[in-house]
Amino acid sequence: IKGTYRVDVDIPADDWINITKFYDVLIFNTGHWWGPDKFPKETPLVFYRGGKPIEPPLGIFDGLKVVLKSMSSxxxxxxxxxxxxxxxxxSPRHFDGGEWDHNGSCLSKRLxxxxxxxxxxxxxxxGVNKEARLVNSVIEEALVGTDIQLLNLTYxxxxxxxxxxxxxxxKKDAVAVWGQDCMHWCLPGVPDTWVDILAARILHYFKQGEG
Structure with missing residues (x-):
C-alpha cells in the first residue's frame, strides 16, 4: 500500500455543514470518485466511524452505502x-474499448x-461505463424513506x-492535446437540458406550495 485516503462517514463536509438552513434549494451529488479505478488497492479509501477505522474494512461501494445513509440521515x-x-x-461516460488509461476511446459521433x-x-x-448505474443504485437505496428527491439525469x-x-x-490534434475527455460535455448541449429539467422541477415544487 502506497497510502490511504480517510473518509469519516459520520462527519459532514465543512463546505456545506453551516449553510443547510440558508438556501431554499439544495442539490447533492456524489461526483466521480466512487470507481475502483480512482482508488486502487495501492491507495484505498479507508472508512472511519467515531474516529476509528471501520472493521472489517469496507470496499468502495459498501463504504459508499454507509456514507450516503449517514449523509441522508x-x-x-x-x-x-x-x-x-x-x-x-x-453523469455517464462513454468509453469504448477500455478505460481512459487502458486504451479506451471517446470519439463517437453518433447517438x-x-x-x-x-x-x-x-x-x-x-463494461467500463458501469459506474454510473452502480452508484445510482446505491443513491436510490439511501434515499428511500426520506424527502430527498431523485433528479435522474443519467438515462x-x-x-x-x-x-x-x-x-x-x-483542432485536428484535439485528442492529443486534451486527451480522451469522456467526463465533460460540449456546451451548449447536454448540460443545458439538465438545467431546463432542474428549473422545471424547482418551479413545479414551489408552485405546488411544497416549499
Missing part, C-alpha cells in the same frame, strides 16, 4: 422541511440507440455518446 435531521432537496444522479444502452452501462455486462445522457468535447474542439 443528517440532511433529514438538519435541513428544514421547507427546503427543496434534490440528489442528482451520475446510441435505446437497445444499445444496457450493453454499454448495465453492471451485469461488466437521457446515456444516449449522448456524441456529446463529449475532445473531437469537437475544432
Amino acid at each position: 443528517y440532511i433529514e435531521r438538519e435541513v428544514p422541511s421547507t427546503t427543496m432537496k434534490l440528489w442528482r444522479t451520475q 446510441l440507440e435505446e437497445h444499445e444502452l444496457d450493453s454499454w452501462f448495465d453492471p451485469r455486462f461488466g 437521457m445522457s446515456e444516449f449522448r455518446a456524441d456529446a463529449h468535447p475532445a473531437i469537437w474542439l475544432g
